[in-house]
Amino acid sequence: MSKAAEPTIHQGSCLCGAIKFKVTGQLGAGEMCHCQQCRQWTGHIYASTEVPRMALSIDDESRLKWYPSSKKVRRGFCADCGSPMFFDPIDQEKHQWIAIALGSFTTPTAVKIEQHIFTLEKGDYYEITDGAKQNET
Numbered sequence: 095m096s097k098a099a100e101p102t103i104h105q106g107s108c109l110c111g112a113i114k115f116k117v118t119g120q121l122g123a124g125e126m127c128h129c130q131q132c133r134q135w136t137g138h139i140y141a142s143t144e145v146p147r148m149a150l151s152i153d154d155e156s157r158l159k160w161y162p163s164s165k166k167v168r169r170g171f172c173a174d175c176g177s178p179m180f181f182d183p184i185d186q187e188k189h190q191w192i193a194i195a196l197g198s199f200t201t202p203t204a205v206k207i208e209q210h211i212f213t214l215e216k217g218d219y220y221e222i223t224d225g226a227k228q229n230e231t
């Protein structure tokens with residue numbers, strides 16, 4: 095284990111590199127969402143980690159576009175390359191976290207997938223076989 099003084103910095107970007115971000119400190123547990131919205135948004139599954147919103151800094155937000163997928167949540171993606179990246183609760187007072195797509199990270203995450211959610215809505219073309227906890231909703 096390293097000494098506690100320096101917080102870990104995790105880095106990531108969209109496919110084209112227009113949006114780069116940093117997360118200071120440990121990433122939250124990994125989660126895979128199989129709901130229909132996440133399936134259609136990502137093309138498969140939204141694998142993400144939740145971090146405190148304060149821990150995330152985005153270098154340049156000019157190409158970041160937000161799609162309000164419901165009244166409660168907006169989804170952030172790159173307007174140039176289309177990479178799905180952020181899942182952001184709109185009520186930021188109540189929810190002080192943001193989810194980041196694990197696939198966006200370009201540095202090691204040290205994250206393990208701990209649970210699957212909305213498995214009732216999963217696609218019919220794959221099975222979940224990693225042994226992580228499964229929640230139907």
Ligand SMILES: [Zn+2]
Nearest residue numbers: 108110172175
């Ligand atoms: Zn991009």
